[in-house]
Structures are given as structure tokens and as C-alpha cells.
Amino acid sequence: MDVVVWITAAALAAWLWLLLCQGFFWRTDLRLPPRTDPGHWPDVCVVVPARDEAEVLPESLPSLLAQEYPGHAEIFLIDDGSSDGTGALARALSDRCGGLPLTVDSPGEPPAGWTGKLWAVRHGITLARAREPEFLLLTDADIAHEPESLRELVAAARTGGFDLVSQMARLRVASGWERLVVPAFVYFFAQLYPFRRIAAPGSRTAAAAGGCVLLSAEAAERARIPDAIRQAVIDDVSLARAVKRSGGHIWLGLAEHVDSVRPYPRLTDLWRMVSRSAYAQLRHNPLVLLGTVLGLALVYLVPPAAVFFGLVARDGPVALLGGLAWAVMTATYIPMLRYYRQTLWLAPLLPFTAFLYLLMTVDSAVQHYRGRGAAWKGRTYARPDATS
Structure with a gap:
């Protein structure tokens, strides 16, 4: 006894x-600060790696095309060997919805030592660098952004002096299993990587949410992103660690205007x-x-x-x-x-x-x-x- x-x-x-x-870690009040006009709105390139995403793309891609951003922004969707017509669907959505310029390209199969997603991200960043953007928005194909999402991310990065600003997208909770499991997923993540410590000066805690990462192009080059993390399966945390190790200032919080549209209806x-x-x-x-x-x-x-x-x-x-x-x-x-x-x-x-x-x-x-x-x-x- x-x-x-x-x-x-x-x-x-x-x-x-x-x-x-x-x-x-249990507090959920860490959000992007109220938007402050930075004066100059830098150029942004959005990189979207996509593999067999035809099911969710009609909900997510139009939200990116419709971003209300005062500066110049364009989208690079990288079709990572899809077999469901993801690339063709993306072009059709762009033609129908208009909005931000969209480029669809494919990098081919990843070489040994690379995960497919990061190989696609590398290809997208390479294409984007030809435009010489100040920031890169790395976002997944299942993430929907409300119209002012990009503006809020850039404002937070510029006014807060952050090299990386990431938001944990609000995941879908519709089925019974999603209600039981999904909030706990974010709760456990925050327990492992307390958000308040991530931005704290001198803290070694580093993490990001891969669905929504605004990254300065200079910080990406300094940290050798994504080459330095090419084998990472948990690429978002690895990316944040690489940026922080190279001297970058990072921030992670919960999202209000960024949502995952991918369904997980069953426990399997x-x-x-x-x-x-x-x-x-x-x-x-x-x-x-x-x-x-x-x-x-x-x-x-x-x-x-x-x-x-x-x-x-x-x-x-x-x-x-x-x-x-x-x-x-x-x-x-x-x-x-x-x-x-x-x-x-x-x-x-x-x-x-x-x-x-x-x-x-x-x-x-x-x-x-x-x-x-x-x-x-x-x-x-x-x-x-x-x-x-």
C-alpha cells in the first residue's frame, strides 16, 4: 500500500x-498581436507542397488565391508526384478564381536522403528565389487561410522582429473521434513545446507548425533551409530548430484565421x-x-x-x-x-x-x-x- x-x-x-x-503550456491565449501597419509591405512567395491533394484543394487553394495582401505575393504549388490530378486541378482553380498569380510545377521523385515534402519545398523555394522575395510562406495543401491571414503574418513578423512566425492551424473537429483525439493532439504538442518559451530570449525551445510558417528568405538561406533538414520526418520542428540555431528569432501560437480542412473521421x-x-x-x-x-x-x-x-x-x-x-x-x-x-x-x-x-x-x-x-x-x- x-x-x-x-x-x-x-x-x-x-x-x-x-x-x-x-x-x-495549458494556456491558449498566445495569438498573433493586433495588426500594425509596417509601412512597407515586403514581397512574399507562398510555397505549397502537394501530393494527391485533389480532395482538399478546392477548399484550401481558393483561400490562398484570395489573400488581401497590400504588397506583391504569388503562389508556387509544387506537385509532388500526384496521381489524382492535383496539378491540373490547381491550374483550373486558379483560372476560375483568379487572385494571386499561381505557378504549378513538379520536382520529380526525391533523391535518396530527402523526404518527398522537403524535396518539393526545396523546388518551390528555388523557384521563389528568382523573384527575390523578402518572406516565404510555407503552407500545406490542406490549410485554408482567411483573406487577411498573410497580411497578419507579415505584420507580426515585421513589427515583432521575427525571422519565423508560425501558427498552429485549427484542426477539423467534426466526428466523434476527432472531438476526442484532435484537441489532445495540440495539447500534447504544447506540453512538449510550450509556446511561450519558443519566443523567449535565451530559450532553447524551438518548434513550428508546418501547416503555416512565414519565414524570412534571409533566415532560410542562413539556416540552409530545407537542405539542412532534408531527412526530417517531423520537418516543422526541425525547421524551427535550424532557424533558431542560426540566430533566428521565432514565434509560434494558436491560429484564429488558419484552419485545416483535412478530415480524419475514423480512429484509423x-x-x-x-x-x-x-x-x-x-x-x-x-x-x-x-x-x-x-x-x-x-x-x-x-x-x-x-x-x-x-x-x-x-x-x-x-x-x-x-x-x-x-x-x-x-x-x-x-x-x-x-x-x-x-x-x-x-x-x-x-x-x-x-x-x-x-x-x-x-x-x-x-x-x-x-x-x-x-x-x-x-x-x-x-x-x-x-x-x-
Whole structure:
């Protein structure tokens, strides 16, 4: 019984530390500052890597074409070997919608040592540099931008002195599984990379959200983007680290005017999204995987288990400690549910969602050792040290 009490007390201590000492990760009020006219609106090139995106492109691309930007901006959509007519559809949408100039091109298959997305990004940046833009907007093909999104991003970068400004797009939450899993995905990401620490002077924390990254062309060249991260499966975090290591000032926050339109209606869709890169996040290290599993179990599973054990065994201290830990956990999740406009009754279910993520992480490792790790749209990527 003493062992159970100590384990439950450790879980409560972990939650108190997360609440107070992990960069207030649970707060969701970090947004782009109010727009200030920078005086001069720099040229911007938008680079959109796209592979088999015909399903979502009619919702996302028109929003980019319709950007209300006071300066010069144009779009480069890079068709990464699509088999569904993505490139032709993009041209048709441009002809029908008008708006910003659009160039559609293809880089061919990526060489060894490159992920397909980053090879496409490299091609897009190469085309863009011929226009000598001051900023590059790297955005995914499933991301829809409200008309003033680009203007707000550039204003934030210029007035705040940032080399990189990124927004975590608001992901789709329509199905039951999306409501259960998606807000937790952003919550866990913020727990790993507290947004307030990313922009803090002297902080080593670096991360970005790959769906929406405004990057100064000078910082991209200085950090050798994307060549320096060509093997990265989790390319957004790697990009932010490279920019920060090269002396860049970066910012990441939650979006109000940037949304993902990609649906994940079934648990299998969400499972695939998480498991394809979860083990890469752990650097393909079995010991880190073991530590992660034990850590998730202690922090997320022990509190509710302690409550039920304490009630059944009539052990008041265990039930009380478990209940307090579960209450802190629930309270820290409520702001994210409010941001996603979801019912607060989902908050006490966070342990169940965390258990799903634990299983997804283990499955990611299993698929890696079976040779099917980091698979996405017909491509499977080996870990970096396995490529030449």
C-alpha cells in the first residue's frame, strides 16, 4: 500500500510541476498581436507542397488565391508526384478564381536522403528565389487561410522582429473521434513545446507548425533551409530548430484565421496520422520509448486508476491523491477544449485519450522495426542514419 501511495503522490507532483513550471503550456491565449501597419509591405512567395491533394484543394487553394495582401505575393504549388490530378486541378482553380498569380510545377521523385515534402519545398523555394522575395510562406495543401491571414503574418513578423512566425492551424473537429483525439493532439504538442518559451530570449525551445510558417528568405538561406533538414520526418520542428540555431528569432501560437480542412473521421485515420511520426519524435530510441511509455502511464493513467483503486480498497489517501492529480489534469485541458469549442465533459476523458496516444506511439515503433515506419502516401522513410 505504501508503494501505491508513493506512486500516486509522484503523479500528483508531476501534475503540479506541469501546471506551474512547464511554460504555462495549458494556456491558449498566445495569438498573433493586433495588426500594425509596417509601412512597407515586403514581397512574399507562398510555397505549397502537394501530393494527391485533389480532395482538399478546392477548399484550401481558393483561400490562398484570395489573400488581401497590400504588397506583391504569388503562389508556387509544387506537385509532388500526384496521381489524382492535383496539378491540373490547381491550374483550373486558379483560372476560375483568379487572385494571386499561381505557378504549378513538379520536382520529380526525391533523391535518396530527402523526404518527398522537403524535396518539393526545396523546388518551390528555388523557384521563389528568382523573384527575390523578402518572406516565404510555407503552407500545406490542406490549410485554408482567411483573406487577411498573410497580411497578419507579415505584420507580426515585421513589427515583432521575427525571422519565423508560425501558427498552429485549427484542426477539423467534426466526428466523434476527432472531438476526442484532435484537441489532445495540440495539447500534447504544447506540453512538449510550450509556446511561450519558443519566443523567449535565451530559450532553447524551438518548434513550428508546418501547416503555416512565414519565414524570412534571409533566415532560410542562413539556416540552409530545407537542405539542412532534408531527412526530417517531423520537418516543422526541425525547421524551427535550424532557424533558431542560426540566430533566428521565432514565434509560434494558436491560429484564429488558419484552419485545416483535412478530415480524419475514423480512429484509423487519426491513428495513422500520429503513428507515422511518433517514433521519429523519440529519435527511434527504444530506451526513450520505454521512458515515454512509463511517463505517460504515471502522469495520465495512474490518477484515475488510483481513484478507482482507492474507492474499492477504501484507501482514502490514495483516492484523494489520485483525485487531486486527475482534477489538475482536467483543469489544464479545459482551455484547449474551449479553444476548439468542444463540450467540457471531454476533459475528464483525457486519460483515455492519452492511453490511445500511448498505443499509437508503441505501434509507431512496431511499424518502424517491421520496415513500415514513417509511411505516408505511398512512401516509407528510413531513419536518417540509415540513409546515405
